[in-house]
Amino acid sequence: MQPKKEHNLVPKTGWKRKVFQVIYYSNTKAGRLFDIILLVLIVTSTIIIMMESMAKIDIRFHHQFVILEWVITGLFTIEYILRILVVRNKWKYIFSFMGIIDLLSILPLYFSLFFPVTKFLSIIRLLRILRVFRILNLLDYMNDGQFIMKALRGSSRKIYIFLLFITILVTIIGSMMFVIEGGENGYTDIPTSIYWAVVTVTTVGYGDISPVTPLGKLLSVILMLCGYSIIAVPTGIITAEMRQSGHGNRECHRCGKKTNDDNARYCKMCGERMIDEVENA
Numbered sequence: 001m002q003p004k005k006e007h008n009l010v011p012k013t014g015w016k017r018k019v020f021q022v023i024y025y026s027n028t029k030a031g032r033l034f035d036i037i038l039l040v041l042i043v044t045s046t047i048i049i050m051m052e053s054m055a056k057i058d059i060r061f062h063h064q065f066v067i068l069e070w071v072i073t074g075l076f077t078i079e080y081i082l083r084i085l086v087v088r089n090k091w092k093y094i095f096s097f098m099g100i101i102d103l104l105s106i107l108p109l110y111f112s113l114f115f116p117v118t119k120f121l122s123i124i125r126l127l128r129i130l131r132v133f134r135i136l137n138l139l140d141y142m143n144d145g146q147f148i149m150k151a152l153r154g155s156s157r158k159i160y161i162f163l164l165f166i167t168i169l170v171t172i173i174g175s176m177m178f179v180i181e182g183g184e185n186g187y188t189d190i191p192t193s194i195y196w197a198v199v200t201v202t203t204v205g206y207g208d209i210s211p212v213t214p215l216g217k218l219l220s221v222i223l224m225l226c227g228y229s230i231i232a233v234p235t236g237i238i239t240a241e242m243r244q245s246g247h248g249n250r251e252c253h254r255c256g257k258k259t260n261d262d263n264a265r266y267c268k269m270c271g272e273r274m275i276d277e278v279e280n281a
Contacts, residue, residue, distance in 0.1 A: 016086040023083060038079070042128050045072045049123045069119070073109045076125070080106060101127045155237045162233055170197040173223055177216060185212045201227040 010020055026032045045068075052058045052065050080102050084090050093099045105125030112119035174194030181187040186209035187196065196209045200223045211217050252267035252274065264274055 010088065019082060020086040023079065023086070039129060041072050041075060042125055045069065046123055046126050048072075049120055053120060069109060069122070073106055073122070076102075076106045098128070098130075101125075155240075158237045159234055162237070166201070166230065170194055170201055173197040173201075173219065177211065177219060180213055180216045180219065181211060185216075186210070197223065200224055201230060203227045203231065 022031045022034050026035050048065050087093045108118045108121035174197040175190050178187050178190050178193040187193045199206050211220050252272055254272040255270040
């Protein structure tokens with residue numbers, strides 16, 4: 001059965017419909033085999049990219065790596081073109097999340113003809129492994145991901161305000177440290193001092209820059225202690241939103257609470273027994 005949201009993408013008849021069912025769905029043996037081969041190529045390509053970044057291994061197998069990477073990228077390019085050819089609403093696929101990922105997974109190697117280092121960006125094709133949810137019939141698990149995304153969207157405004165506050169804070173603290181240290185001890189300018197403030201407030205502590213003056217050390221201690229509570233804020237915001245999103249929409253006829261679980265027998269606010277629609281009838 002085809003998802004309703006993709007119904008307008010499916011060709012009506014002809015070879016395009018057959019190819020579409022193979023490369024977009026896994027409800028046939030051919031489609032399942034296609035997706036498995038696709039996943040094998042994705043994993044193989046990712047391993048090759050990682051091994052190419054290792055100088056000793058790359059020197060020994062560089063020629064083989066280049067050939068394999070171009071073969072795999074060529075297959076991905078053919079697949080991408082086929083996906084566009086067989087789909088009815090071509091622009092909808094091209095600008096969809098997976099459509100953009102499919103394109104970005106093949107472009108880096110072509111760009112490497114002019115900028116060699118960009119070939120390592122091909123590792124973005126690892127995102128295509130998300131198709132494993134379809135192959136292994138794990139689409140139900142995508143609901144968990146949607147639940148998290150819903151919580152993130154619901155708390156986005158609070159997080160934006162929080163990030164704005166942190167940006168202002170580290171800018172002020174960094175500028176203060178620049179003045180306190182007198183432009184010395186690594187605090188050569190305000191942007192560098194802001195970098196130190198970000199590293200300190202996130203409790204990362206690279207140690208490449210550290211204060212020397214007593215007042216600078218005191219400010220560092222205060223900022224480090226604040227860092228622990230600052231990190232906990234976005235976590236609390238998202239957690240609260242997830243708890244809120246996890247509730248149902250049953251409304252209590254007594255107190256009016258609208259976020260009781262769908263299978264709740266009693267109201268969480270006032271303890272009133274929930275009345276089912278059958279009982280009301």
